[in-house]
Amino acid sequence: METPARTARGFTLVELLVVxxxxxxxxxxxxxxxxxxxxxxxxxxxxxxxxxxxRLAVENLLQDLGGAHKLTISGTTxxxxxxxxxxxxxxxxxxxxxxxxxYWRDDDDLWRLDVASGRVRLVASRLTxxxxxxxxxxxxxxxxxxEGDAERNLGLRWRNP
Amino acid sequence: MALLVLSLAVLLLSRLLVSHDLIVQDMEGWLAGDPxxxxxxxxxxxxxxxxxxxxxxxxxxxxVETGGQLVVLEVTRTLDPATIEVLVDRSGL
Numbered sequence: 001m002e003t004p005a006r007t008a009r010g011f012t013l014v015e016l017l018v019v020x021x022x023x024x025x026x027x028x029x030x031x032x033x034x035x036x037x038x039x040x041x042x043x044x045x046x047x048x049x050x051x052x053x054x055r056l057a058v059e060n061l062l063q064d065l066g067g068a069h070k071l072t073i074s075g076t077t078x079x080x081x082x083x084x085x086x087x088x089x090x091x092x093x094x095x096x097x098x099x100x101x102x103y104w105r106d107d108d109d110l111w112r113l114d115v116a117s118g119r120v121r122l123v124a125s126r127l128t129x130x131x132x133x134x135x136x137x138x139x140x141x142x143x144x145x146x147e148g149d150a151e152r153n154l155g156l157r158w159r160n161p
Numbered sequence: 162m163a164l165l166v167l168s169l170a171v172l173l174l175s176r177l178l179v180s181h182d183l184i185v186q187d188m189e190g191w192l193a194g195d196p197x198x199x200x201x202x203x204x205x206x207x208x209x210x211x212x213x214x215x216x217x218x219x220x221x222x223x224x225v226e227t228g229g230q231l232v233v234l235e236v237t238r239t240l241d242p243a244t245i246e247v248l249v250d251r252s253g254l
Contacts, residue, residue, distance in 0.1 A: 026163055033171055040178055044185055051189050058217075065200050065215040066208075085210045085249065088233040152189070155197035156217075159224065 050146035054154055057110050057124040057143055064101050070160050071139045077104040078132045092116040105130035
């Protein structure tokens with residue numbers, strides 16, 4: 001008596017189990033190797049944001065300091081008095097003096113006020129310090145952003161005429 | 162095959178992260194070591210009037226003698242096309 005020949009189609013249960021176990025191992029290995037990369041990506045994102053915010057603050061200050069005549073400090077607020085021609089073009093010259101531009105920090109945000117027009121705008125965020133000081137004719141502006149390893153500090157110095 | 166693909170993916174990701182790190186380091190270059198910069202106005206009065214930014218210097222600039230200032234007598238602006246004409250008095254300089 002002959003038995004019908006067994007056709008070799010599909011996989012056995014053991015083969016499938018081996019594949020599942022191997023696939024799981026590979027996926028775990030992938031996830032394990034991804035974790036430090038993910039941490040690095042988050043750290044880079046923080047650093048990039050901090051640098052970007054500092055850059056925004058500095059570029060805005062430089063823009064106003066380009067035509068500045070004199071800087072004064074009132075508490076924690078920096079007041080920039082512009083040259084007559086610059087102030088006239090900006091609409092800030094009142095006939096005898098420039099009403100100027102002011103910078104101050106509030107809740108980690110740096111704000112700018114154009115006194116003549118009354119326009120206030122947000123300059124940068126995530127700033128942990130905006131310290132202004134005066135030593136004779138020298139004005140110092142110290143900026144900090146970020147925390148921990150991502151913290152960055154920058155100092156600007158200006159000399160009044 | 163799967164291991165090969167996974168290894169290649171990890172390798173490419175590592176290269177991407179290294180490149181990203183280099184770009185960030187370049188971007189952070191001006192902030193390296195908590196720097197202190199001196200801010201100097203542009204020596205050219207026209208550049209200042211036209212709104213050019215001040216310059217960042219790593220050394221203290223020499224003191225600028227302040228004489229007279231450029232006086233704007235008249236400003237004419239148009240929106241389209243965007244132009245600005247300025248009549249100035251330079252006699253005070």
